[in-house]
Amino acid sequence: MIEIFYKSNGQMLMSQSEDMFRSLKMQDVVWIDLFAPSGDEKRAAEAFVGTTIQSRATAEEIESSSRFSETENAIFANTNFLIPGPEEYSMEAVSFIITGNVLTTLRECPLRSFTDLQRRMLAFPKMYPSGFRVFVSILEQRIDLDADMIELMSKEIEQYNRKVSLGEDINEEFLLDINQLQENTMLVRENIVDKQRVISSLLKSSKYPHELQSKLNVMLKDISSLINHTNFGFERLEYLQNTVIGLINLDQNKIMKVFTLVSLLLMPPTLIASFYGMNVVLPMTGTNWDWAIILGLMLLSFGMILLIFKKRRML
Numbered sequence: 240m241i242e243i244f245y246k247s248n249g250q251m252l253m254s255q256s257e258d259m260f261r262s263l264k265m266q267d268v269v270w271i272d273l274f275a276p277s278g279d280e281k282r283a284a285e286a287f288v289g290t291t292i293q294s295r296a297t298a299e300e301i302e303s304s305s306r307f308s309e310t311e312n313a314i315f316a317n318t319n320f321l322i323p324g325p326e327e328y329s330m331e332a333v334s335f336i337i338t339g340n341v342l343t344t345l346r347e348c349p350l351r352s353f354t355d356l357q358r359r360m361l362a363f364p365k366m367y368p369s370g371f372r373v374f375v376s377i378l379e380q381r382i383d384l385d386a387d388m389i390e391l392m393s394k395e396i397e398q399y400n401r402k403v404s405l406g407e408d409i410n411e412e413f414l415l416d417i418n419q420l421q422e423n424t425m426l427v428r429e430n431i432v433d434k435q436r437v438i439s440s441l442l443k444s445s446k447y448p449h450e451l452q453s454k455l456n457v458m459l460k461d462i463s464s465l466i467n468h469t470n471f472g473f474e475r476l477e478y479l480q481n482t483v484i485g486l487i488n489l490d491q492n493k494i495m496k497v498f499t500l501v502s503l504l505l506m507p508p509t510l511i512a513s514f515y516g517m518n519v520v521l522p523m524t525g526t527n528w529d530w531a532i533i534l535g536l537m538l539l540s541f542g543m544i545l546l547i548f549k550k551r552r553m554l
Contacts, residue, residue, distance in 0.1 A: 241280040244270040244360055244373075245514070251364030253357070257283035268375045270360070271343040288316055288338040291506075292345055294318065306433070312337045314446055316374075318374065318437050319333035320350055320381060323388060327419065332417045335374055337446075342370025344377075352380045369489040371448050374456065382461055385431055391400050395420060396475050403482055414434060421476045428469040435462045500548065507540035 243254045245268045252521050257280050272294070284480065285292050290313045308315045314337040319330040333346040346353070356376055360367050367373050368475055399417060403409065441447055447455075 240274045241276055241284065241298070242270075242272040242357070242524050243268060244357070248362065248363070251360050251367070253361065259288040259405070260284075263287075265339055265341060268341050269367060269370055271341065272357070273297065273343065273345045274349070276345070277519050283482075284343055288313075288336065288341055290336065290338055292336060292343060293334045307437055309444060309446065314441075314444060316437050316472055318433050319377075319430055320352070321385065321388065321427060322348070322350075330430065335377075337370050337374060340369035340371065342373045352377055352384060358452070369448070371451060375458075375464060376450055378438065379454070379458060382431075382434060382458060382465070385427060385434075386461070386465055388427055388507070389465060389472065392420065392424060393468070393472055395436060396472060396476050396479070400475070400479055404477065408481055409486055414480070414554055417476060417483065421473065421480070424473050424476065428466060428473070431462055431465050431469065435459065435466070438462070488504070504544050504548075507544055508537035511536050511540060 241255060241257055243259055243263070243341065244254075245252055245254070245259075245263055247267070260283055265287075268287075271288070273281060278283070280293060281299070284523070293315060306317050314335075315382060316335040316337075317336070318333060320333050322329045322331055331346065331348050331350070336343040344353070356373070360373070399420070400411075400412070418475070433489075438458055442452065442455055442459075
């Protein structure tokens with residue numbers, strides 16, 4: 240699908256047909272959004288902006304030259320957008336191409352930040368005079384969404400910490416949940432650092448409008464703050480994970496202690512029973528009270544071991 244946002248008589252209009260390029264000029268178009276486009280739509284956009292649109296494979300590469308590059312007429316930027324799921328987060332690569340004042344985006348899945356911005360563009364066209372302004376607005380809104388995700392993860396960490404403090408049931412599943420939250424935190428941090436790299440590269444470019452410099456600097460400060468929050472959240476998760484592992488080890492040690500003490504308590508009575516179970520003549524045998532004598536010896540040995548353990552505070 241293709242969506243072309245262009246200015247006409249002071250208004251912002253949108254068309255979903257690549258045939259619209261025939262009647263439009265470069266100075267009229269603000270944003271070309273390619274959402275899982277067909278081959279014809281992509282070729283029509285490339286012919287209009289006069290440059291090649293990067294493939295998805297190129298957008299997913301992690302090299303600095305692939306994340307941000309410039310030519311004589313265009314700026315190419317690739318960044319990942321985080322998509323939260325019920326349990327796991329996923330990353331979606333998005334390509335941005337700025338030629339003149341026209342922004343072209345290529346993506347393969349629906350994104351909330353794009354949808355919200357498109358509505359605002361149609362409602363307030365004067366706020367988005369160029370593709371650069373649209374590009375910065377997308378990044379700005381994406382940073383706000385990342386901040387919301389970090390806030391939600393902080394609340395989840397507090398809930399896990401409260402469960403541990405209250406002594407609720409802590410098992411292997413609880414530990415796996417913490418591990419998954421750690422993975423999500425790392426993905427959020429990676430996503431934020433990727434935005435930081437793109438904005439820093441944009442500030443070094445000579446093609447961006449200098450009136451956007453203050454906004455870009457504020458965004459970098461916000462990103463630095465979010466990185467600190469994710470680092471702190473990850474440290475809290477590591478501490479919580481170590482605490483949970485320690486509590487699980489303590490429970491296992493208690494169980495092993497019980498088994499060990501029971502074995503030691505039963506060892507002397509078992510030894511006595513083994514002696515008197517042999518088919519030989521032993522002391523205090525040959526009477527009708529053999530069973531009582533043997534039982535008494537067993538109970539006496541059991542009581543002595545139990546008394547020793549209590550004196551040494553092993554019980």
